[in-house]
Amino acid sequence: MSIEVILLGAAQDGGIPQAGCECRNCLPAQHDPGRKKFVSSLGILDREEEAFWLVDATPDFREQLHLMQTHAQDCKFEGIFITHAHIGHYTGLIHLGREAMHTKSIPVYGTQTMLDFLASNAPWNQLVEIRNIELRPVQDSVSIEISPNLSITPITVPHRSEYSDTLAYLVKGSNKKLFFCPDIDSWDKLQFNIKEFLEEVDIALVDGTFFSEGELEGRVMGDVPHPLVEESVQKLQGLQTEVLFVHLNHTNPLWEVGSERSWLEERGFRIGEQGQSWVL
Numbered sequence: 001m002s003i004e005v006i007l008l009g010a011a012q013d014g015g016i017p018q019a020g021c022e023c024r025n026c027l028p029a030q031h032d033p034g035r036k037k038f039v040s041s042l043g044i045l046d047r048e049e050e051a052f053w054l055v056d057a058t059p060d061f062r063e064q065l066h067l068m069q070t071h072a073q074d075c076k077f078e079g080i081f082i083t084h085a086h087i088g089h090y091t092g093l094i095h096l097g098r099e100a101m102h103t104k105s106i107p108v109y110g111t112q113t114m115l116d117f118l119a120s121n122a123p124w125n126q127l128v129e130i131r132n133i134e135l136r137p138v139q140d141s142v143s144i145e146i147s148p149n150l151s152i153t154p155i156t157v158p159h160r161s162e163y164s165d166t167l168a169y170l171v172k173g174s175n176k177k178l179f180f181c182p183d184i185d186s187w188d189k190l191q192f193n194i195k196e197f198l199e200e201v202d203i204a205l206v207d208g209t210f211f212s213e214g215e216l217e218g219r220v221m222g223d224v225p226h227p228l229v230e231e232s233v234q235k236l237q238g239l240q241t242e243v244l245f246v247h248l249n250h251t252n253p254l255w256e257v258g259s260e261r262s263w264l265e266e267r268g269f270r271i272g273e274q275g276q277s278w279v280l
């Protein structure tokens with residue numbers, strides 16, 4: 001049987017609504033919880049093995065785990081692959097601790113620097129010490145055969161490395177490959193050509209944090225570098241791959257139906273929708 005991947009959220013680390021924000025994307029969600037958008041994360045499901053895994057433990061982990069358990073009844077939660085140590089990607093691990101789930105040795109995969117960060121900083125080190133989680137280091141480009149029909153390959157990407165380096169993940173089922181890269185500073189700083197790489201991939205969920213320059217009013221966008229969606233579309237045009245943008249900031253006009261969304265879709269790209277799934 002095939003592997004299924006579910007997009008459990010498509011927002012940037014701060015989610016929607018972002019704390020204290022009343023912008024046009026956040027205000028409706030402040031009033032209506034149904035309009036809340038979860039932080040970018042994947043659920044990967046192997047029904048034959050009755051198991052599922054998450055990519056990233058976001059601040060919305062509680063709801064996202066529930067979504068996954070509802071979707072994958074009878075399947076066991078078998079581990080979390082972490083991309084990096086920015087708040088939207090690992091802080092959901094707090095729910096695995098003594099005050100909440102108190103899990104037993106859930107495998108947490110990440111780079112050695114990511115895992116060292118967890119092992120040496122409170123409160124994360126308590127998860128390690130009392131064995132709520134079990135740290136499993138992964139290496140750039142070394143695939144992990146997680147089940148007979150599923151392998152996951154970590155790929156190092158350039159991104160602000162304040163606390164850890166950063167990974168994207170390539171998820172391979174028996175028929176298709178899906179690439180998940182929620183955070184990257186620049187496609188040009190990658191070790192390889194992204195367009196050539198994506199030619200071999202069926203589905204790509206990539207960093208769509210900002211649509212265009214000037215989106216962060218009153219802040220220096222160079223402090224938080226990301227490829228702008230406008231630039232990524234130019235760079236990736238002509239691919240057969242299904243490319244969807246995720247990790248959208250609350251300021252991103254693509255959240256709404258409008259001229260920017262039309263511009264994107266006319267060029268064959270889309271934004272990732274929470275709950276969307278693919279069979280690999």
Ligand SMILES: [Zn+2]
Pocket residue numbers: 012013086088089182183247
């Ligand atoms: Zn992020």
Ligand SMILES: [Zn+2]
Pocket residue numbers: 017018021022023024025026027250251
């Ligand atoms: Zn906002």
Ligand SMILES: [Zn+2]
Pocket residue numbers: 084086159183
């Ligand atoms: Zn980040």
